Amino acid sequence: MDDFFNKVYEVVKMIPRGRVTSYGAIARYLGVAGSARMVGWAMNTSRGYKEFIPAHRVVNRDGLLTGKRHFDTPDAMQELLENEGIIITDNKIADFEKYFWDPMKELEGED
DNA sequence: AAGCTGACTATGG
DNA sequence: GCCATAGCCAGCT
DSSP, X not given: OOOHHHHHHHHHHHSOTTOBEXXXXXXXXXXXXXXXXXXXXXXXXGGGSSSOOOGGGEEOTTOBOTTGXXXXXXXXXXXHHHXXXXXXXXXXXXXXXXXXXXXXXXXXXXX
């Protein structure tokens, strides 16, 4: 699939459990740096997608859970992340750099 | 059809 | 270090 949204889904689905990445990192990996908003929009539309998309593993560049309000419940995103061993403090991921999963590096030889 | 909105980010004051 | 601006572009009104 070459559709932008579909590529986003592919990358997000590849995020390992207990790791997170940012909208901008995905956008850059897909060669559309600057269109990070579209990645966020893709997450929004992912709710109606046929497959489950772990959108909770995608946060903004500061590790802030900016998308939590788009989940079924306001705390669903945080709970999902904590369930994966990630500590959330004030809507922000603790040790964000430690958990950060950069598709540019992790998927270096792929795609 | 035209304008607004937004799960973003970088930059400048 | 916080606030304002500006690119970004697909959906919604």
